Amino acid sequence: MNDADLGDNIEERIGQLEQSKAQRDKRFQNDDAHLDPSRWWFASSAFPMIAGTLGPVASAFSICALVRPWRQHFPPGTEILNATFVPDPQWLIIINAIQLAIAIISNAFLLLNMGRRVRFSLAQPITIVGWYLSAICLIALNATAAGPLVIEPVEDYIYSQAFYYGMFAAILYFVTASLMVVTVYGAYTRHYAKDFQLTAAQRTLMLQTILFLLYLLLGALVFSTIEGWTYLDAVYWADVTLFTVGFGDFAAVTPLGRAFLIPYALVGVISLGLVIGSIRSLVLERGRRRLDARMVEKKRRQRIRNMTRKGNDDILKPIRSNAESPSQDDSQLPSTELERREQEFNLMRKIQDQASVRRRWMAMSISFSSWLVLWLVGAKVFQECERPYQNWSYFEGFYFAFVTLTTIGYGDRTPVSNSGKAFFVFWSLLALPTMTVMISNAGDTVVKAVRDATLEVGNITILPGERGFRKDITSFFHRLTCGVLFSPDEDDDELPPGFFSNARRLHEGRSEDDETDETEAYASIPDRSRPRSPPAFHPNPKHPASPEQNTIRQRRPFSRIRDPSAPLPASRADYHFLLISEIAAVRQHARQKPPRRYSFAEWAWYLKLIGEDESSSATHRKARPHIHSKKKKRASKKKQHENSAVDDDDAECPDEDKWSWVGSQSPLMGSLEESEWILEKLTEKLRDELDVVRGEDWERKSTPEKERDLADEMTGRDEVKEDFQQ
DSSP: OOOOHHHHHHHHHHHHHHHHHHHHHHTOOOSSSSTOOOHHIIIIIIIHHHHHHHHHHHHHHHHHHOOOOOOEEEOSOOOOGGEEEOOHHHHHHHHHHHHHHHHHHHHHHHHHHTTTTTTTHHHHHHHHHHHHHHHHHHHHHHHHHHHOOOOSGGGGGGOHHHHHHHHHHHHHHHHHHHHHHHHHHHHHHHHHOSSOOHHHHHHHHHHHHHHHHHHHHHHHHHHHHHHHHHHHHHHHHHHHTTOOOSSSSSSSSSSSHHHHHHHHHHHHHHHHHHHHHHHHIIIIIIIHHHHHHHHHHHHHHHHHHHHHHTOOGGGSSSTTTTOOOSSSSSTSSSSSSSHHHHHHHHHHHHHOOOOOOOOHHHHHHHHHHHHHHHHHHHHHHHHHOOOOOOOOOOHHOOOOOOOHTOOOHHHHOOOHHHHHHHHHHHHHHHHHHHHHHHHHHHHHHHHHHHHHHHHHHHHHSSOOTTTHHHHHHHOOOOOOOOSSSOOOOOTTTTSSSSSSOOHHHHHHHHOOHHHHHHHHHHHHHGGGGGGGOGGGGEEEEEEEOOHHHHHHHIIIIITOOOTSSOOOOSHHHHHHHHHHHHHHHHHHHHHOOOOOOOHHHHHHHHHTTTTTTTTTOBBHHHHHHHSOHHHHHHHHHHHHHHHSSSOTTTOOOOOOBBBTTSSTTTTSSSOOOOHHHHHHHHHHHHHHHHHHHHHHHHSSSOHHHHHHHHHHHHHHHHHHHHHHHO
């Protein structure tokens, strides 16, 4: 073997290890969710999901527009249910069928692209062009039916439900195609990758929507045959049934229909519940992380600008070792870097709480406004649709819309017109996500406020809390007056003022169950993986303790207390065991609901485990309100280098490892939960430590052993490549 070639392979391997370590070592920065504008998150994730959900709805409406003629003969004095259909021209049916085929192909390419079966550059032009073509065809057909195809006398003819379904399908096709245009524009302008960043849950929602619509249409076909209804009337009945409104204007009267209704309604209601659960999970749990991170970033910038403008930014400046001690005027300022970092951490917590409260109430106001618009506009449309047939006033439409949205469904007011029935199906499908989001947001704001207020009143009346009556009454008036009266308790230092603040959740969440979970996490480590401590760790060298006693002793000083001032184990094996123990504990934290928020002492402890000392200002910096683009940052660096009058603390630090708790690179920023971030960093630290051990073992090996290991490694790589190619 060639020793020179072996040396090159060794150097290459070491270089690969260092490069992989540098790529994953982002130091203390969370992800970039807080730096990206929310509009591009909507364009990359929300818009494709909306398009993938509404696209099948539009195709379902296209099917409804194709199955029946678009005109009906309705002489005066006859019932609308007895109106006869007027056959459509053959060319109208052919064009309608062609646009439906184009729309289905467009939907298929979009779903294949989201499933990563077809590449982005091929699927998106087909999807967008296809939907626009379908929209144009339906608009042209609707305009033709309303113009050249009008039959005289006009008073004796009306448009069927199929005509209105075609109108609604055209609107949905145009909206979904426009949403995808925005998505493609963002991808080609490199705001995100040319690929959908959709999770499995988002794809599941789209598939659930498709299956629900298919179930509704097939059920309508079956019941129209059993009960003798027209197909589109059966679609209206199926929609009223599955949405549990139950007006009673259409009901199964045959024994077969009533028997078949029971399983059909059960499966349909369960399917609807799954769709509602998916909507709530996606919008209110996954989307809220991204929006929370962005709102925290905006609040952070605003707070730092205000502090800098008012000259109250001393807390943001690291205390260097050669800095002068605080003067008498600055007696309220921290005297050590550790105290300053704790105050900076508490400031970041207040920013997070204020941004979270603002985000919740903003989401509530937006969802309530959307629901209100849906209610009021829907009432007006229903009034106009039913006025020629039932002479509805706006109040009757208003009343009917409310009874429908709340699923009360008395049945004293129901639509009888073709336009009213078609619009009801379209409107109810829009009301489903709107109501779901509004009710969920109300649970985070209004319902929570009422619950907290009830608990506070109970604490000062008949159900006193654990803190005592005096603390409860002072805390009550402190929140009621938004912090004007009385001073907050120590337990509420990190909480924003206000009556409806999230009081005591952070500290009372540390229950005994949490302690039990962590103890079980440590106990879950097998005995054979627990290293024996060297003699230096034994209090009595003549009588060394057992491994179990060593394990218990190591847990107590290092893992259970989590004191950032405590020294780390001197033995590498003990340090590795400590990392594994903390990883097991943080895994338990990651399962908690709501997500766990760590105290400053816990954060300082975990940062110390990964190599960061909070008491040292070597890696600390003053926070900036805004991160500029790379071009602006290079220009700023050049200008600051040329201007020697710039203070070192205010100058932009070229070292990317320096960070601040209220800076854009803070681990509290981004969409990752705190336990997820800590778990990731602890795992990376353990991997790096084990890489060092492997490297030392590698150096101790002889040349033949190294050659054999390299040969095995290359063979393994070749096998992986072959499996990947297959």
